[in-house]
Amino acid sequence: MTEDDRPIRDAMNTCEEYQEAIAAESTFDGGAGHLSTCASCQKFRDEMLALDEQIGRALAISVPEFDMPELGDIDTANVTALPQRRFGAPAWLAAAASVTLAAFIGFQMLSGGVSNSALAEQIIAHIDHEPFSFRETVNPVSERRLGRVIPANVAVLDHSAGLITYAQSCIINGHEVPHLVLQGERGPITILLMPEEKVSAAQSIIGESVKGVILPVGNGSIAIIGEKGESLERIEEEITNSVTWDI
Amino acid sequence: MPKVPFYAVHVIKTSRGGSSRMNSTSAGPDRRRRFDELVGVFHQDMYRYAAWLCRDKAIAEDVVQEALLRAWKSLDALRDDGAAKQWLLTIVRRENARYFERRRLETVDVDNLTPSQEAIIAEAPDEQLDELREAIYGLDDDYREPLVLQVLMGFSTNEIAEQMGLRQGAVLTRLHRARLKLKESVQSEGALQ
Numbered sequence: 001m002t003e004d005d006r007p008i009r010d011a012m013n014t015c016e017e018y019q020e021a022i023a024a025e026s027t028f029d030g031g032a033g034h035l036s037t038c039a040s041c042q043k044f045r046d047e048m049l050a051l052d053e054q055i056g057r058a059l060a061i062s063v064p065e066f067d068m069p070e071l072g073d074i075d076t077a078n079v080t081a082l083p084q085r086r087f088g089a090p091a092w093l094a095a096a097a098s099v100t101l102a103a104f105i106g107f108q109m110l111s112g113g114v115s116n117s118a119l120a121e122q123i124i125a126h127i128d129h130e131p132f133s134f135r136e137t138v139n140p141v142s143e144r145r146l147g148r149v150i151p152a153n154v155a156v157l158d159h160s161a162g163l164i165t166y167a168q169s170c171i172i173n174g175h176e177v178p179h180l181v182l183q184g185e186r187g188p189i190t191i192l193l194m195p196e197e198k199v200s201a202a203q204s205i206i207g208e209s210v211k212g213v214i215l216p217v218g219n220g221s222i223a224i225i226g227e228k229g230e231s232l233e234r235i236e237e238e239i240t241n242s243v244t245w246d247i
Numbered sequence: 248m249p250k251v252p253f254y255a256v257h258v259i260k261t262s263r264g265g266s267s268r269m270n271s272t273s274a275g276p277d278r279r280r281r282f283d284e285l286v287g288v289f290h291q292d293m294y295r296y297a298a299w300l301c302r303d304k305a306i307a308e309d310v311v312q313e314a315l316l317r318a319w320k321s322l323d324a325l326r327d328d329g330a331a332k333q334w335l336l337t338i339v340r341r342e343n344a345r346y347f348e349r350r351r352l353e354t355v356d357v358d359n360l361t362p363s364q365e366a367i368i369a370e371a372p373d374e375q376l377d378e379l380r381e382a383i384y385g386l387d388d389d390y391r392e393p394l395v396l397q398v399l400m401g402f403s404t405n406e407i408a409e410q411m412g413l414r415q416g417a418v419l420t421r422l423h424r425a426r427l428k429l430k431e432s433v434q435s436e437g438a439l440q
Contacts, residue, residue, distance in 0.1 A: 020423050023426045024418075024426075025404060025422065051433070054376065054433070055379065057376055059295065064294070066286075067312070069312045071319045148308075
């Protein structure tokens, strides 16, 4: 008999049946007739109740102080009318919508080497998947969250590089990578730190209203994507210098 | 960093139902207030469930953070706040699964735990409970999870079956075996009195 075939018993005629039931649910209140005449099952039931009391105490581990994550604005589809946006981010939200794979313009090698368009495609698809990261805001993510999202063996980065307003561990090409958004002069700038994604050469990413680059950094790479017109060079330098994996 | 108040009353107003649509002036604040209220009530359950699923306090914190983000994004799918606990725990369960899909850390050597893993067993200054906690920690996931849902979360065996995608009979079997294993462990340690 498999575990799925286990019968759900209402009538308890034997000690085995009763003890199975009480061990599955210590508050089981069936089998009163059997229980009233069986000292062995009464003892077993008392033991199970005592065990459950102990299990409950053992499971109730202490809970650390609660930190609400940065929730961001959610464009709720089933809210009939949204309140006026706190953040003036229509350009980036529009950009996010436009940076779909279908509308994607292309990748261009800045120097020789094999094109790694699959990685770029994954990055664009991922950014499309998290449009809420694009909000314009003056609220930084906490240092604690930054520390949690960016392991020390990936990078050492704080708000001196710029106002970081989004930090999330994400999956790119099967690897967990820190996904950050930093507020640039023209809008939010997406940064992905990818220590396990080696690219042979710098690769540009060009969209309708965005531009970016995947830069080789040692055995890994970083992706930086901002609005067209945004000066990404300083960010590239800051981020490259922050990286702690082997270069 | 906004702090969520913890509410003394662990009861949520039910049946927002289809009327959860909000007008143009109240959607944002109401949505956030609703979320804060739910999280304030159920955060402890989310964390403990995560901790016993992954058996690592640091990972549990990450799992809960990710679960909260997902819950926030899909809050409007929750039509009845009376079902919020099961909804949130389902999200925690999925996030935990995602975490381990990413990291492939299924095997835990109980004799060689990291400090974060050890913290679950050795957190309380109660030797008797430590023995039992270690025994729970050492249970297979298949046995530990329904036990947590039943004893700590107060779920019925039907609800556990739904949460875990099992038949009720399978849940009963697992619970039965889990308790017998724990009973055996604690009796050998003399902890159950």
